[in-house]
Amino acid sequence: MNEYKVILPEAEIPTHWYNIVADLPTPPAxxxxxxxxxxxxxADLAPLFPxxxxxQEASAERWIPIPDEVRDIYKLWRPSPMYRAYRLEQALxxxxxIYYKYEGASPVGSHKANSSLPQAYFNMxxxxxxxxxxxxxxxxxxxxxFAAQIFGLQCDxxxxxxxxxxxxxxxxxxxxxxxxxxxxxxxxxDVGRKLREQFPDTPGxxxxxxSEAVEAAVKDPNASYSLGSVLNHVLLHxxxxxxEALKQLEYFGVAKLDYLYxxxxxxxxxxxxxxxxxxxxxxxxxxxxxVACEPNAAPSLTKGEFRYDFGDTAGMTPKLKxxxxxxxxxxxxxxAGGLRYHGMAPLVSHCYHEGYLSAIAIRQREAxxxxxxxxxxxxIIPASESNHAIAGAIRQAKLATEEGxxxxxxxxxxxxxxxxxxxxxxxxNGEMADS
Amino acid sequence: MNEYKVILPEAEIPTHWYNIVADLPTPPAxxxxxxxxxxxxxADLAPLFPxxxxxQEASAERWIPIPDEVRDIYKLWRPSPMYRAYRLEQALxxxxxIYYKYEGASPVGSHKANSSLPQAYFNMxxxxxxxxxxxxxxxxxxxxxFAAQIFGLQCDxxxxxxxxxxxxxxxxxxxxxxxxxxxxxxxxxDVGRKLREQFPDTPGxxxxxxSEAVEAAVKDPNASYSLGSVLNHVLLHxxxxxxEALKQLEYFGVAKLDYLYxxxxxxxxxxxxxxxxxxxxxxxxxxxxxVACEPNAAPSLTKGEFRYDFGDTAGMTPKLKxxxxxxxxxxxxxxAGGLRYHGMAPLVSHCYHEGYLSAIAIRQREAxxxxxxxxxxxxIIPASESNHAIAGAIRQAKLATEEGxxxxxxxxxxxxxxxxxxxxxxxxNGEMADS
Numbered sequence: 001m002n003e004y005k006v007i008l009p010e011a012e013i014p015t016h017w018y019n020i021v022a023d024l025p026t027p028p029a030x031x032x033x034x035x036x037x038x039x040x041x042x043a044d045l046a047p048l049f050p051x052x053x054x055x056q057e058a059s060a061e062r063w064i065p066i067p068d069e070v071r072d073i074y075k076l077w078r079p080s081p082m083y084r085a086y087r088l089e090q091a092l093x094x095x096x097x098i099y100y101k102y103e104g105a106s107p108v109g110s111h112k113a114n115s116s117l118p119q120a121y122f123n124m125x126x127x128x129x130x131x132x133x134x135x136x137x138x139x140x141x142x143x144x145x146f147a148a149q150i151f152g153l154q155c156d157x158x159x160x161x162x163x164x165x166x167x168x169x170x171x172x173x174x175x176x177x178x179x180x181x182x183x184x185x186x187x188x189x190d191v192g193r194k195l196r197e198q199f200p201d202t203p204g205x206x207x208x209x210x211s212e213a214v215e216a217a218v219k220d221p222n223a224s225y226s227l228g229s230v231l232n233h234v235l236l237h238x239x240x241x242x243x244e245a246l247k248q249l250e251y252f253g254v255a256k257l258d259y260l261y262x263x264x265x266x267x268x269x270x271x272x273x274x275x276x277x278x279x280x281x282x283x284x285x286x287x288x289x290x291v292a293c294e295p296n297a298a299p300s301l302t303k304g305e306f307r308y309d310f311g312d313t314a315g316m317t318p319k320l321k322x323x324x325x326x327x328x329x330x331x332x333x334x335x336a337g338g339l340r341y342h343g344m345a346p347l348v349s350h351c352y353h354e355g356y357l358s359a360i361a362i363r364q365r366e367a368x369x370x371x372x373x374x375x376x377x378x379x380i381i382p383a384s385e386s387n388h389a390i391a392g393a394i395r396q397a398k399l400a401t402e403e404g405x406x407x408x409x410x411x412x413x414x415x416x417x418x419x420x421x422x423x424x425x426x427x428x429n430g431e432m433a434d435s
Numbered sequence: 436m437n438e439y440k441v442i443l444p445e446a447e448i449p450t451h452w453y454n455i456v457a458d459l460p461t462p463p464a465x466x467x468x469x470x471x472x473x474x475x476x477x478a479d480l481a482p483l484f485p486x487x488x489x490x491q492e493a494s495a496e497r498w499i500p501i502p503d504e505v506r507d508i509y510k511l512w513r514p515s516p517m518y519r520a521y522r523l524e525q526a527l528x529x530x531x532x533i534y535y536k537y538e539g540a541s542p543v544g545s546h547k548a549n550s551s552l553p554q555a556y557f558n559m560x561x562x563x564x565x566x567x568x569x570x571x572x573x574x575x576x577x578x579x580x581f582a583a584q585i586f587g588l589q590c591d592x593x594x595x596x597x598x599x600x601x602x603x604x605x606x607x608x609x610x611x612x613x614x615x616x617x618x619x620x621x622x623x624x625d626v627g628r629k630l631r632e633q634f635p636d637t638p639g640x641x642x643x644x645x646s647e648a649v650e651a652a653v654k655d656p657n658a659s660y661s662l663g664s665v666l667n668h669v670l671l672h673x674x675x676x677x678x679e680a681l682k683q684l685e686y687f688g689v690a691k692l693d694y695l696y697x698x699x700x701x702x703x704x705x706x707x708x709x710x711x712x713x714x715x716x717x718x719x720x721x722x723x724x725x726v727a728c729e730p731n732a733a734p735s736l737t738k739g740e741f742r743y744d745f746g747d748t749a750g751m752t753p754k755l756k757x758x759x760x761x762x763x764x765x766x767x768x769x770x771a772g773g774l775r776y777h778g779m780a781p782l783v784s785h786c787y788h789e790g791y792l793s794a795i796a797i798r799q800r801e802a803x804x805x806x807x808x809x810x811x812x813x814x815i816i817p818a819s820e821s822n823h824a825i826a827g828a829i830r831q832a833k834l835a836t837e838e839g840x841x842x843x844x845x846x847x848x849x850x851x852x853x854x855x856x857x858x859x860x861x862x863x864n865g866e867m868a869d870s
Contacts, residue, residue: 004510007442075439076518076814083511087585105540107814109853149811150522169604172856175863176810375611376584379511379542418544418853421607428610 004086006248008079013071018239020275020347021232022062023282028350029321032308040318047218048225052122056233064236070118073150077106077113078240082248085411088377094397097408099252100390101245101273102380104416108173110338110383111269111414112143112228115237120147123224130154130223132216134184134209137163137337138170139383139415140228145179158184158192158212161204163337169419184209191215191314205330206340207313214316229266230311230320230345238272245410246276254408257288261393262412263385264292264301264359265338267345273412275347278356290357292348293392295367297435298331300324300344301352301359309343322349332435334364335423336384338414360395362388365434368427370394371417375424383415384423439521441683443514448506453674455710455782456667457497458717463785464756467743475753482653483660487557491668499671505553508585512541512548513675517683520846523812529832532843534687536680536708537815539851543608545773545818546704546849547578547663550672555582558659565589565658567651569619569644572598572772573605574818574850575663580614593619593627593647596639598772604854619644626650626749640765641775642748649751664701665746665755665780673707680845681711689843692723696828697847698820699727699736699794700773702780708847710782713791725792727783728827730802732870733766735759735779736787736794744778757784767870769799770858771819773849795830797823800869803862805829806852810859818850819858 021028030039042054049057056064066074085098103111123131131148134157135141141157148155157171157179164171164183171181182188184204185195189212195202202208217225227234249257260277264270270292280286292301300323309324311317322343329342344352351357364384371387373394374380382390393411400407417424426432456463465474477489484492491499501509520533538546558566566583569592570576576592583590592606592614599606599618606616617623619639620630624647630637637643652660662669684692695712699705705727715721727736739758746752748762757778764777779787786792799819806822808829809815817825828846835842852859861867 003445004507005445010438010440072439073814107816146814150814168860169853169856172860173816173853176807176816176852176856176859177814178811372611376613379508379581379585379612381542381608381611416853417611418604418608418851421604421611424611425603425607 003084003252005081005083006251007081008244008247010075012247013074013078014066014240014243016063016065017236018243018276018279019059019062019064019236020278021060023279024350026354028346032319034315034319048214050122050126050128050224052125053119053233056236057231067121070121073117074240079244080105082245084252085378088374091373091377092394092397094401095404095406096397096400097406098393098397098411099249099409100411100413101241102413103241104380104383104413108139108142108146109416109418110139110143111238111241111272112140113146114240114272115228115234115268116143116147117150118237119226120144120151120153124151124153128222128224130156130220131226132156132213132223133226133228134158134206134213136160136206136340138167139338141181142170142173143228144226145174145177148179149177155179156216157181158186158209160184160206160209161202184212186212189215205313210312211314211316229268230343232347234268235271235345235347238268239275241272241412242274242276245273256286257410258407259396259409260288260290261293261389261409263339263388263414264294264344264348265298265385266341267348269412269414271345271348274357278351281356291392292352292357292359293388294359294361295334295336295339295388296361296363297334298325298340298342299361300342302361306349306353311343320346322346323352334435335420336364336367336388338385339388360392362391363434365427365432367391368424368432372424372427381417382413383417384420386413386415389413438519438687440516440518441686442516443679443682445510447682448509448513449501449675449678451498451500452671453678453711453714454494454497454499454671455713456495458714459785461789463781467754469745469750469754483649485557485561485563485659487560488554488668491671492666502556505556508552509675514679515540517680519687520813523809526808526812527829527832529836530839530841531832531835532841533828533832533846534684535846535848536676537848538676539815539818539848543574543577543581544851544853545574545578546673546676546707547575548581549675549707550663550669550703551578551582552585553672554661555586555588559586559588563657563659565591565655566661567591567648567658568661568663569593569641569648571595571641571775573602574773576616577605577608578663579661580609580612583614584612590614591651592616593621593644595619595641595644596637619647621647624650640748645747646749646751664703665778667782669703670706670780670782673703674710676707676847677709677711680708691721692845693842694831694844695723695725696728696824696844698774698823698849699729699779699783700733700820701776702783704847704849706780706783709792713786716791726827727787727792727794728823729794729796730769730771730774730823731796731798732769733760733775733777734796735777737796741784741788746778755781757781758787769870770855771799771802771823773820774823795827797826798869800862800867802826803859803867807859807862816852817848818852819855821848821850824848
């Protein structure tokens with residue numbers, strides 16, 4: 001057996017985030033102010049975000065330095081490991097070579113901490129003392145709670161009521177990190193109180209939770225709102241994944257990658273691992289086929305329209321040019337809560353539209369079958385979301401075996417499935433809906 | 436800030452396990468056959484264990500080679516990281532230097548996989564096709580399920596009924612790895628059926644579960660029984676932790692460690708990290724004060740007697756010379772299920788008796804207060820068991836600050852608290868009993 005795992009030394013944690021905007025031959029369409037339908041100005045975002053993040057959101061600089069204070073905390077789990085999936089290859093009997101980059105060893109179990117840390121940091125630097133956010137499955141909420149604690153900020157999280165009640169481990173995690181998590185709709189905001197009056201039995205929704213978190217931030221001059229995906233600055237922060245992956249493949253002796261599979265909900269995991277590879281392609285060094293794996297329950301790239309739409313259900317955010325299923329679209333309640341989004345990050349949408357990546361939609365039973373196979377072969381239980389990428393890669397590995405080719409495939413495994421275990425039980429018991 | 440984390444390269448995963456028996460000035464007392472009260476012979480153990488493990492159990496060789504097939508799988512998470520706890524030091528305002536060795540990044544979230552892998556391997560090599568075991572909180576069951584899957588063995592786990600029902604995430608984890616987990620007492624064994632008839636409402640106990648797993652192994656010539664702690668070969672396997680820790684301290688520039696804190700239930704975590712340091716002490720290179728941190732609910736070292744006792748409640752195992760609270764002792768139902776054991780590994784007991792280590796008992800509220808402080812400072816949520824070691828180290832760090840000294844303290848953090856989150860919630864809500 002050759003090398004099995006590559007962990008880079010601490011010194012190889014990227015020193016800069018990579019901004020793909022600098023390398024795009026055609027510029028992505030700007031976000032619009034919903035009141036005027038004119039391109040959004042930085043000042044429009046000031047009530048919600050600190051200037052450090054607003055500048056990143058609009059930047060065209062290729063490399064944006066990672067502050068030392070953020071890089072120091074990244075060291076807690078970065079560089080994240082990359083493995084050669086020898087035993088998965090064996091289990092599949094495939095002629096393909098499979099590697100995976102694993103983000104599940106972060107303190108919160110997913111890639112989300114790559115962005116929550118800088119978001120908390122830039123808020124702290126500008127004197128904000130409180131962050132508000134919403135969370136669905138809870139991965140982003142846990143990541144922001146962790147980061148807020150590290151940088152000494154108060155953190156208030158509105159979690160969709162049915163997951164707040166059904167997934168107690170996640171809000172416990174937020175509370176251990178000192179955050180205040182509440183089921184949404186809550187009694188803490190005007191919009192929450194109104195919704196509770198109107199729909200006393202509502203299970204809540206991401207749209208409702210966003211509205212509450214935004215209202216709370218707008219009403220408090222010391223507070224900012226934080227978002228865990230979709231926006232340019234969030235994808236920017238996640239590019240540490242792809243930059244490390246490029247170096248690790250080099251250590252493994254892989255000069256050219258053939259396929260990259262990553263799951264895509266809001267788009268931050270996909271963008272984070274893929275953008276450095278798109279740069280390789282644009283500059284002619286590699287020809288990597290990048291495949292976004294979305295859930296069949298929220299197929300924004302494969303079935304959505306490329307147009308301006310609101311980022312949230314309630315229509316409170318700027319309008320974004322993206323692949324969207326419509327702001328009112330409510331995905332089936334699949335377990336991959338992190339992928340249940342009606343749209344797709346504008347930068348990922350632009351790259352898809354320009355042909356820099358392709359997309360497939362995966363039903364959740366195929367995703368979990370892949371997750372169980374992966375768990376039993378590799379010994380690591382992936383997050384529900386990550387299972388979609390694994391399923392896509394397995395399709396490709398099987399095809400390669402049939403065709404007698406030996407492509408090199410990289411899977412982005414965005415998180416750990418430790419807190420998704422009940423979903424695995426449902427699958428193993430044959431009780432999972434095939435949404 | 437100086438170096439913050441040391442991950443050794445793969446090549447520095449130990450090539451041998453360290454057997455402290457070779458270095459002990461006085462030999463530990465042998466286990467006794469309970470039928471004859473004579474020292475146990477290897478053949479007495481053959482119905483339960485493969486010869487490869489029986490030889491390790493009785494070995495006096497200092498270094499026992501780790502098979503390549505086991506070392507390859509260790510690479511999945513080993514070498515495990517060591518961190519300098521800068522932010523914990525800051526939160527405490529202490530003059531002490533604190534480091535921690537973290538075993539929670541293993542695929543099952545604890546140190547237990549260090550021994551489950553070689554146990555499954557040696558059984559596979561000798562043609563056994565099935566492993567049986569018991570588990571309380573579920574960490575050992577999950578670790579054995581993982582290892583059995585890797586080496587292609589069937590795995591049957593009897594989990595104490597009240598944790599089987601109250602902690603569904605753990606047996607889900609076992610099932611994802613392909614094991615069969617059942618609540619004990621079960622209908623699958625004679626002793627189980629008898630117990631269910633006698634005590635229809637019993638919540639089960641570790642003693643009952645051991646009896647079932649042993650019965651199942653004895654009745655099936657293709658099966659072995661596996662134990663997750665206490666026995667010499669289990670502690671032997673865990674010495675990869677201490678060996679790596681010695682090298683990592685060297686990379687950190689620490690020539691002499693002052694204090695080592697580790698939690699102790701059955702003793703495998705403590706022995707695994709401490710034995711290589713006891714060797715340093717015995718050979719005069721260092722003078723490390725080693726402190727076993729036991730739960731106040733099961734204080735075998737601090738309140739037990741050093742005498743022969745059964746390893747299980749039902750009296751089916753060999754008699755072991757150890758610190759014990761008596762085979763009938765039932766610890767309070769503290770959250771640190773992995774520490775709820777009436778005895779202490781014979782090798783750890785011997786070292787304690789000879790003065791090579793000391794011990795303290797910690798109540799669970801102090802342990803969880805330490806765990807919350809650690810989580811908020813370091814960003815990693817430790818296992819309930821590990822919190823006892825952290826609490827012990829914090830006592831020492833505070834003392835050092837009062838005395839104006841700067842000792843170097845190492846904490847063995849044996850696992851992740853991801854599946855212990857409800858216990859943290861109970862603590863934060865002020866609802867935790869102070870057993």
